[in-house]
Amino acid sequence: MARVSNKPKSSARTTETSLSIVDAIRDLDGATMNELSEYIGLAPSTIHRHLVTLREHKYVTQEDGIYRIGFQFLTVGGYAQRKTTAYPMIKEKVDSLAAETGERAQFIVEEHGERVYLYTEVGQSAVQTGAHIGKRGVLHTSAAGKAILANMSRERFDETIATRGLEQVSENTITTREELAEECERIRERGYAFNRQETTDGVHAVGAAVTDSDGEVIGALSVSGPAHRVKGARLTEELPERVLSAVNELELYIEHSVHT
Template sequence: MTSNSKHRPVETVDTAFEIIDVLKRKDGAGITEIADELGLAKSTVHRHVKTLEERGLLLQEEHNYRISTWFLDYGVYVRNRHPLFDVVKPKVDELAAETDEKVWCVIEEHGMGVHIYGAEGRHSVKTHARIGKRTPLHQFAAGKAILAHLPDERVDEILTEYGLAAKTSQTITDREELNDRLEGIRERGYAFNHEESVRGVHAVGAPIRDQSGTAIGAISVAGPANRLRDTALAEELPTLLLGATNEVEINLAHS
């Protein structure tokens, strides 16, 4: 065995997850479509798909296969066991009711922002965000709030791996500009999103930090740009968010 062999991916497992990714992206597909997408033989895809179906991970609908709710059980389990979830959930609900906007709690995992819980106010707008959604941290307010409160070496690792891809024309794609923004976030304690992830939507995000000051998550409030502006965006929402995150931090420290 060579020194690097233990780090090589298990090919069959890798193929299985590539198939699952295709089915998620295409909202279901047949054997031929999957094979063409991955450049694999149809016989290979068929064996993998049938194994996944027998294990309950896939469902067959006529000639197409779809991902089953088997994943839902695991996703809910992972979300519910996260130490932040039980503490942050009532505060997210409270903020949504108080602001009438969409409120999210986001964590960092494998260098991406993951939405673990959200609540809707009476006037909240629909965006692409959803529970389980993984988003580059530099593209949205909660993500930038987290980046600003991670160790420098961790930030370097994340940005080296994922880069600074643009989601909209307003997304920060320059490393020096991002560094300046992160410094500003550290100074004031919260981050802004001015249409950087969704056109026409503004947001404010504040970190949830552990006792060492490192971010373990963030809460954000998002809404239409014409409603979240001026003092509402610059003063009122940040004040509410900082109070909420501080309360969560205290509860976490004593839970």
């Protein structure tokens, strides 16, 4: 059973409840009012009041007694996506990487110490990994995420690790600050990061951070594929070269856009 968490007194309880209902609808992949009541631990009458408001604002739909997430979230998310610096060029580069490599390509951004998939595309030979636009995850298990961590200030790096922790997602996941710091130093030296089955068994990836003219990280590009195919020189030479080339073009575009 999911319950509304105990937030500081400054947190608006009504908003907290509405968001908990939205999360529950997502977790349950659609639910009746009674199912939501049981899952969250609130009275059906309370759930109903929130659902009425969420429906009025198109964040929730209802059909045959089943409540589902509404496309209003897509409207808002699409706005956030398009407002990201250089998004049209990011999309172009991800599409190109997917077509050139035949694998899955993606661009992630960091928010609240997590990685968020801003845009992803699959090539002809790509395997399904469950990655999709808007999906969140920890930074330290992915190539793109580690590339972002490597370009953070030491203070921001330590804050992120302290807040998010170093969850072990697979047997290859880095789980200590010291090991992660050493890995980030290697990433800074070569300019790109590897993910060797650290997120998903059987999947390798290469990623590199994209920064603006002030050196601030905007996000990171990466290409991922099955370990039996993304290995050897393809993993350590070909894909890094392609990813870095795309990153360089993106950064030049961003710098040019700022000064025009």
